[in-house]
Amino acid sequence: MIIAEEKPIKEILAMIEGCDKIIVAGCKGCVTVCSTGGEKEVGILASALRLARQTQGKPLETKEITLERQCDTEYLEPLREIADSFPVVLSLACGAGIQFLAEKFRKLPILPAVNTQFIGVTEEQGVWTERCQACGNCVLDRTGGICPVARCSKSLFNGPCGGSKGGKCEIDSQVDCGWQLIYDRMKELGQLEKLEEPMPVKDWSTSRDGGPRKRVREDLKI
Numbered sequence: 001m002i003i004a005e006e007k008p009i010k011e012i013l014a015m016i017e018g019c020d021k022i023i024v025a026g027c028k029g030c031v032t033v034c035s036t037g038g039e040k041e042v043g044i045l046a047s048a049l050r051l052a053r054q055t056q057g058k059p060l061e062t063k064e065i066t067l068e069r070q071c072d073t074e075y076l077e078p079l080r081e082i083a084d085s086f087p088v089v090l091s092l093a094c095g096a097g098i099q100f101l102a103e104k105f106r107k108l109p110i111l112p113a114v115n116t117q118f119i120g121v122t123e124e125q126g127v128w129t130e131r132c133q134a135c136g137n138c139v140l141d142r143t144g145g146i147c148p149v150a151r152c153s154k155s156l157f158n159g160p161c162g163g164s165k166g167g168k169c170e171i172d173s174q175v176d177c178g179w180q181l182i183y184d185r186m187k188e189l190g191q192l193e194k195l196e197e198p199m200p201v202k203d204w205s206t207s208r209d210g211g212p213r214k215r216v217r218e219d220l221k222i
Helices: 009-015 039-055 077-083 095-104 178-189 192-196
Strands: 002-006 021-027 061-067 089-091 110-112 114-124 127-132
Touching: 009 039, 021 039, 021 077, 039 061, 061 077, 089 095, 095 110, 178 192
Parallel strands: 021 061, 021 089, 089 110
Antiparallel strands: 002 114, 114 127
16 A cells, blocks of 8 residues: 655645636546545645635635545546636646646646655554665565565564664664564474575566666556
């Protein structure tokens, strides 16, 4: 799940300065699950923006819409039906959804209302933690299902740095040492011998640092 958080209202107001009407567009995907960009959050943000602009003496008209997903063409038609009547879309989707809208609505500014954080999981109600950096070269089979790229603060591939203490990371004592987690898990599985096999140098060209990536499934193409 992609995790995002809403931008400060002051920053959003600065982005829409000069606009007298906007579309506030939510997404029923990941940002709904992490309580950042769903229908409820769209309503709250739209109300907050109208109130803030009213106090400034600059009334704002808002149109609220929450799409099934903003990253798939098939779900964009409801937005297309109203887009011509508004000069700006304020999107509460993740960065991927925002960019996709910008590609599909070439003449319409698409503004981000959220900051996309990471790919993670729901640890408990209201708490999400990072689990994957989408590096494109998964090694979870060798590390007990715990990612050394995302869970180790230094993204080390062949064991801990030696600076951890009491199972906590030396960079942040509130964070579990990724390699302590890996060791404990491999011990539970009875697979500690796997940790004796050095992992090869990572091919970072498959990661987010390697440029825009594309995945094609020929069997699914029409």
